[in-house]
Amino acid sequence: MIARPLKLPEVEFRLPEVEPRRVGRLPVVEVKTFAEELSSSDEQLNWFGDVDSDEDWNVVVPEVPMEPLEVFKHRKGTSRGKMKFWRNIRTLGLYQLALDIITMIRVCKMFRQGLKGFREYQIIEAAHRTHPIFSFWDKKKQGRITFDTLDFIAEEGHFPPRAIQITQKKPSWRTEQEIQSLCNLLQVMDSYRNYDEPLQMLLAKVTRFERFGRRRVIVKKGQRGNSFYFIYLGTVAVTDDEDGSSAFLDPHPTLLHKGSCFGEMGLLSTAVRRATVVCMEETEFLVVDREDFLANQLDEEVQKESHYRFSFFRKLDLFSSWPDEKLWKLVPMGKVEKFAYGQLITKDFADSSFLIFICKGSCEILRLVDLASSLSYYKWIWQCLELIDDRPLRAHLKEPYPEKRFKEFQIKSYPLQDFTALKLLHLQKACEQEGTSLNERFQDPENTLPKIMGPKIRSRFPYPIKCSMVNTKFGELPKEAVVGVYMKVHTVEEGETVGFHQAFLPGAQRDLRPMGLMSLGAELIRVRREKFCELLDNETKGKLLSTEIDYPSDEELCQRFLKENHWNVFRKDLIRLLMESQQKPPFIPSYPRKKEIYNPKSLILDLCNIKKRSKPCRPVFMASQKYLPPLRIIQAISAPRHKIQELLPQYKNAGVLI
Numbered sequence: 001m002i003a004r005p006l007k008l009p010e011v012e013f014r015l016p017e018v019e020p021r022r023v024g025r026l027p028v029v030e031v032k033t034f035a036e037e038l039s040s041s042d043e044q045l046n047w048f049g050d051v052d053s054d055e056d057w058n059v060v061v062p063e064v065p066m067e068p069l070e071v072f073k074h075r076k077g078t079s080r081g082k083m084k085f086w087r088n089i090r091t092l093g094l095y096q097l098a099l100d101i102i103t104m105i106r107v108c109k110m111f112r113q114g115l116k117g118f119r120e121y122q123i124i125e126a127a128h129r130t131h132p133i134f135s136f137w138d139k140k141k142q143g144r145i146t147f148d149t150l151d152f153i154a155e156e157g158h159f160p161p162r163a164i165q166i167t168q169k170k171p172s173w174r175t176e177q178e179i180q181s182l183c184n185l186l187q188v189m190d191s192y193r194n195y196d197e198p199l200q201m202l203l204a205k206v207t208r209f210e211r212f213g214r215r216r217v218i219v220k221k222g223q224r225g226n227s228f229y230f231i232y233l234g235t236v237a238v239t240d241d242e243d244g245s246s247a248f249l250d251p252h253p254t255l256l257h258k259g260s261c262f263g264e265m266g267l268l269s270t271a272v273r274r275a276t277v278v279c280m281e282e283t284e285f286l287v288v289d290r291e292d293f294l295a296n297q298l299d300e301e302v303q304k305e306s307h308y309r310f311s312f313f314r315k316l317d318l319f320s321s322w323p324d325e326k327l328w329k330l331v332p333m334g335k336v337e338k339f340a341y342g343q344l345i346t347k348d349f350a351d352s353s354f355l356i357f358i359c360k361g362s363c364e365i366l367r368l369v370d371l372a373s374s375l376s377y378y379k380w381i382w383q384c385l386e387l388i389d390d391r392p393l394r395a396h397l398k399e400p401y402p403e404k405r406f407k408e409f410q411i412k413s414y415p416l417q418d419f420t421a422l423k424l425l426h427l428q429k430a431c432e433q434e435g436t437s438l439n440e441r442f443q444d445p446e447n448t449l450p451k452i453m454g455p456k457i458r459s460r461f462p463y464p465i466k467c468s469m470v471n472t473k474f475g476e477l478p479k480e481a482v483v484g485v486y487m488k489v490h491t492v493e494e495g496e497t498v499g500f501h502q503a504f505l506p507g508a509q510r511d512l513r514p515m516g517l518m519s520l521g522a523e524l525i526r527v528r529r530e531k532f533c534e535l536l537d538n539e540t541k542g543k544l545l546s547t548e549i550d551y552p553s554d555e556e557l558c559q560r561f562l563k564e565n566h567w568n569v570f571r572k573d574l575i576r577l578l579m580e581s582q583q584k585p586p587f588i589p590s591y592p593r594k595k596e597i598y599n600p601k602s603l604i605l606d607l608c609n610i611k612k613r614s615k616p617c618r619p620v621f622m623a624s625q626k627y628l629p630p631l632r633i634i635q636a637i638s639a640p641r642h643k644i645q646e647l648l649p650q651y652k653n654a655g656v657l658i
């Protein structure tokens with residue numbers, strides 16, 4: 001095998017290390033499965049050891065637990081443990097599965113002993129290896145062909161060693177199959193996948209692999225270009241200076257991530273490099289050299305992309321007054337980037353230095369609202385807590401007592417069908433005649449709310465609730481109730497821009513709240529604001545100002561959230577009431593009972609369970625707290641509420657109409 005001579009990057013340049021900076025990227029969140037955890041613990045069990053001993057059997061089934069199931073938690077040592085173990089296996093259907101696997105192994109063994117052909121295939125699995133090597137004797141070639149699975153396994157995200165070997169070969173030495181497998185691998189990169197398949201194959205034939213460390217300058221502004229780069233792993237920054245140092249000082253550098261490409265402009269005819277590109281971390285590249293780039297007409301692809309950007313800008317009303325020459329100056333300022341549904345584009349676009357043009361699809365502007373900073377939420381929480389228990393929590397509210405509001409609400413809501421409301425009215429009148437008020441009765445510690453209101457209030461705790469409190473600007477709130485929620489502020493559609501929000505207003509009048517931008521499946525072009533401003537004229541500025549929208553305040557967003565939450569809870573209750581008996585699934589899986597008030601898996605804050613204490617459940621994110629948002633994020637709140645049967649008295653029981 002002849003290795004291709006390794007080419008050095010166009011410039012050998014390494015910056016001195018300075019204080020590491022924060023890059024505006026989301027933290028990498030590590031999610032571990034239960035199986036992964038078990039495989040590193042001593043809790044594993046040998047599934048097949050007890051059942052059958054196939055001493056002469058050559059295939060060793062790796063002892064990796066297949067499912068993250070309860071069954072692995074029991075040790076088989078004691079007889080009680082053993083019984084529990086097998087009972088669990090039976091109930092979970094694993095007993096049958098285990099029997100099936102044993103039968104299958106025995107059938108395979110019969111085949112292996114009975115059929116000669118099977119002998120030609122060997123499965124070698126050394127004790128220290130977790131990935132087997134398959135090999136067989138090729139009669140035509142009179143040689144052994146070996147397939148080592150390890151060759152195609154790489155550390156997560158890295159380019160696999162076997163693929164590196166292929167890229168080290170001369171293009172003419174690469175076999176059709178090797179080019180195909182390289183092509184399959186490279187398709188994880190968006191920019192590569194955008195080319196049609198024949199071109200992808202041609203690129204896979206000529207590409208070579210490179211890996212460079214942080215601060216390595218890959219291309220240098222003003223120099224002649226020799227190569228075109230795809231980023232397989234890592235991040236690079238595009239800068240205007242010659243040595244790339246500004247990328248490490250700029251709070252919002254232009255970053256290109258895994259899947260992007262760069263270096264195409266310097267390969268067009270007589271052009272030189274328009275910018276410097278520097279590695280922000282260890283980065284892996286697939287490199288296409290100038291001669292291969294031109295031979296495969298990649299320059300035409302680059303031209304096509306430029307024309308696509310030009311025609312997109314040309315169609316925008318914003319640039320209707322711009323002559324073509326001026327628009328062509330805007331075209332190379334950004335590239336088309338694709339974002340999948342739900343992918344975060346930027347955490348805070350107001351604070352970033354980019355103007356974003358949406359070419360295709362749409363994006364959502366999101367605001368993380370700290371509910372505890374809203375008066376409506378504060379009042380609502382106390383209102384809910386009053387429904388759980390009638391302790392003097394009302395001291396926190398300056399408005400009429402929740403009981404009074406609740407009573408009025410009842411009287412107003414059920415004028416016809418609900419006799420208990422009439423009873424309540426009658427009770428109130430009687431009390432007034434006696435010279436006592438109903439509120440006084442509530443304050444009597446002997447009379448808890450549920451006792452007075454009967455079945456109307458679901459009280460779970462006939463005793464005072466104690467929970468730790470935190471101070472907010474309106475007063476104390478239970479610590480558990482201090483949560484945040486992502487609210488949609490606005491949707492940006494194709495042809496619209498984001499990033500100039502109130503940029504022309506004086507600082508004091510600007511809305512400086514952080515707003516995130518999330519893709520709903522979008523293609524966009526990011527242009528640096530200061531570069532765009534160099535081309536900006538008054539007419540365009542006027543147009544940008546006229547499209548500005550005032551985003552709702554946090555208080556409004558909070559009220560909207562509470563309204564939506566109310567409606568969702570009501571809708572769920574109603575559906576349960578009307579449909580429950582018909583919808584019951586034939587088999588109800590038994591999930592462990594949710595006990596925590598805040599469940600990080602379902603993102604629900606369960607106020608009904610405020611008093612319950614339980615073991616902490618396994619969080620979804622295994623990242624350390626410093627990477628997680630300071631607020632616990634929720635999607636919904638389950639609050640104590642009135643029984644919905646009261647609204648529809650004809651439905652006494654769920655799903656049964658009288």
Ligand SMILES: Nc1ncnc2c1ncn2[C@@H]1O[C@@H]2COP(=O)(O)O[C@H]2[C@H]1O
Nearest residue numbers: 238262263264265266273274275333334
């Ligand atoms: N604004 C930008 N956004 C993304 N990439 C850019 C930007 N400007 C320049 N580049 C890339 O940086 C590369 C520098 O070398 P080239 O001029 O050959 O090609 C350039 C582009 O591929």
